[in-house]
Amino acid sequence: MQFKLRLLVFLIVAFSCKAYAQVCTGSLGDPVFIFDFGSGNTPKFPTTDYKYVTAVCPQDGEYGVAKSVIGCYGNTWNSIMKDHTGNDGYMMVVNADNIANKEFFSKATTADGTNVGVLCENTTYEFSAYILNVVRPDLIDYIKPKITFVITTLTGDIIKQSPPIEIPETTDPAGWQKYGVFFTTRAGVNAVIVKMINNAPGGKGNDFVMDDIAFRPCIPDVVPIGFSTDASGAPKNQCADVDGSYTIKAVPPSGYDFVWQQNINGAGWVDISEPTPALTRKFPAGSAAGVYQYRLGVAKAGNLSTQNCRVYSNAVSININAVPSPAALQPQTVCQGDVLTLSASGGTTYEWTGPNLPPTSQNPVVIPNIDMANAGLYHVKVISAAGCSTILPVTVNVNARPVVTASTAMSAVCKGSSTQLTATSVTANSYKWEPSTGLSDPDIANPVATPLVNTHYTVTVTNAQGCKGTAGVDIVVKPLPEADAGSDKVIFEGQSVRLNGAAGGSVGNYSWSPASSLDDPYSLTPLASPTDDVTYTLTVNSANNCDLATSQVFVRVYKKIVVSNSFSPNNDGINDLWNIEALITYPESELSVYDRNGQQVFFSRGYSKPWDGRRNGADLPTGTYYYVIDLKNGTSKLKGWVLVIR
Incomplete structure (x- = not known):
């Protein structure tokens, strides 16, 4: 593959770097001209015989103006990420022409638009450029650029010419080097033409980038x-x-x-x-x-x-x-025991001093649990990066906290009982008790407390300066006894029933009353055998002197029903009526009598008048009759037979 890429030469001011060929090693003047190929969005184009292309990788005999060169010709070129000065600028990318010794840059040192010279006689000048071979150094048999710097009169007579300068490959894609030539003007010479010629052919290599072409006065000696x-x-x-x-x-x-x-x-x-x-x-x-x-x-x-x-x-x-000019620090007022924070701005470092404060570079300065001894005048030295400083004062006032004590009339109360809390402080302006639950008024010095559970009450007092003090008191709530006599009972006369009592909370002892008809009045579950309706009371005494608790249970005692199975209604004065013992004590009870055929022959509610063996005033015949007694008290119906004898 043909290796191609050439950087065209542009002008730019450059002070002496590492010198090559005949660059001036002494002192330099301001540039007569500098060509840097532009920057930002404004590229500049040189005077050259090469063809300009917009492609990043130009072909033989072409040049481009670019800010970077990346990925050309299968990466046989180094990637050049920026121009020589690195100022978002452009550089000239040159791919050499196949014709050697071709001039590719030319400029006259005349005033723009005229033929008037701008140089001085008998003065030394330097003509230079920064050049970088783009071909990678690991490639074999590639042509190196050979640049000749030429200075002529306006008529073309050569004043000075450098030998061909070979531009070596480099592993450093930012390894720009300065090349050039310097000369001394003759008498009568105040304008010249500067040129650059590529002495090597293109085709395989001879590709380079160029930037910052400059022409300036110089002297061989340094002027320090x-x-x-x-x-x-x-x-x-x-x-x-x-x-x-x-x-x-x-x-x-x-x-x-x-x-x-x-x-x-x-x-x-x-x-x-x-x-x-x-x-x-x-x-x-x-x-x-x-x-x-x-x-x-x-x-x-x-x-x-x-x-x-x-x-x-x-x-x-x-x-x-400049001396730092930070904002003035405002006086600070804090309460004793608070955290004091002092902060300054406008510098890079700070030095703080103050009462009982060892010198510190901390900023902000944090002083926990501040005391009265920390009150007074503090100073901070605000220091800039250049070491210049300004000292600021700040006054710190420390107000005393109010002293408060808390007490209670009773440290232990029975649940539901009350006690008075008392806060004492000479300098208090206001009070606040927490929690407020169970308090008559949380915003007074001596509220009445009726807590339901063990409670720690904290009182916060505030003085005229807004400083706060706290104290606390604990109230123990003693549990009350609890009594439960159980559900009501129903029995018939002669029966017994077990009472289901229960005790809870603070239990000292317990007992039942009345004690009569109970097998053990000091048991929670005594056996009761009353003969009449009775209400039993369970009394539970507290183990911690917190009153007592009572609960009652009612035992209904129904009289025993005695049903005879015969009577003789013959008016002899003996057993003429069917007497049912105790049935009259059940005023809501119902009695029904039936004959063999299931016909009702007698009915009574309350049984205030016993049956006389008749039906609707007429005697019933001797025989067996059947009865049903409903006492209307939730008990089972009584059923049986009775014999009527005449």
Whole structure:
């Protein structure tokens, strides 16, 4: 596969990097021109004989202007992610023409649109560019670019020409290198033409990217400057609230005129009137914050007034750093025992001091359980990243908490009983008891408490400064006895029934009354054998002196029904009526008598008048009759027979 990709050369200012060929290794001036192929959304295009294409990977004899080069020719090219300066800029991508020694960049150093020269006579200039071979170094037999930098007069006479410079492969896709040539103008020469020629053919390799083409004055020697106290030229830093004075010294080269320049906050370099090689600058307290840069410009005698003839020293900086101006801290008032938090802003670091506070860089400062000894004046030093500082005061007031005690008339009460709570505090403005359940009024000093369960009551008192104090008291609730005599009972006279009593809660002892007809009145389940209706009362006494509990059970005792099985209604005064013993005690009872055929011959409710053996006033014949007695008390009906004898 043919390996192709060529980067076209564009102009850009470049201070000396690692030097190749004949680049100037001394001091450089501001560019006469710089070509950087544009940035953002505005590319710039060079003057060249190569064909421009929009493709990322141009063919032989073509060039493109791109911000990155990725994935060309089966990845035989390195991936170039950004241009030389990395400023979202463009670079020229060149795929060499098959014809060797082809000129691919040309520019005259004349004023734009005219043929007027902008150079000075007898002045040295550098013509350079940053170039990067895009072919990967592991590929074999690929052609390397060979670039010649040529400087001619406007009529084409060669003034200076570099030897062909071979651009090596590199494993570093960001390994841009500076290449170029420098020369000295002759008398009468104030404009030249600069060119670049690719001496190698294309076809297999000879692909490169180019950026930041520049033409600028230079001198072979370095023109260093430095502070009188520090020749290294390292920046000086001063806070705006202090005085400072700085002397910058330079040694201009022999045969050169010089002028000092300053650049404030990047606004641009301007000449300043200081005719000596030692420049003194004073910055009294209150000077405007900013970056103040200084450099020395030199030019051959008589050429200093022309900017394109000057060469400049390194620049030194004096940084006047602003003093932090944080917001004032407001006084703080806290209650004794609270957490105090002090916080400042507007700096990168902080130093706090205060009463009983060891110096600390913590911010915010958190002081738990603050005491009266912590009241007073605190200070914080707010320090910027440049080390400039401002000290702020803040007053902390600590109010005492109210002292409160809590008590109760009784620490233990029977369930349902009450006791009075009392809070005592000399400085209290208000009271608040919690929980409020069972309290007559939770917002007074001495509420009446009627708790249903064991309760811890807490009273919070607040003084006039809003500080709070608390105290607590425990109330034990003693359980009451519980009594349950069970459900009512029904028996017939002569029967017995077991009472089903139960006791709960606080139980000391228990008993039944009346005790008569009970086998054990001190048992919860005594056997009762009453002869008449009776109400029994179960009394349970508390084990903790909390009153007693009672419960009653009613036992209904029905009289025993005695039914004779014969009577003789013959008016002899003996056994003339059918007397049923105790039936009259059941006033709601019903008695029915039937003959052999099931015909009812007698009915009575309450049995207030015994049966005389008649039916509707007529005697019934001797015989057996059948009866049914319903006592109407929920008991089973009584059934049987009776013999009527005449």
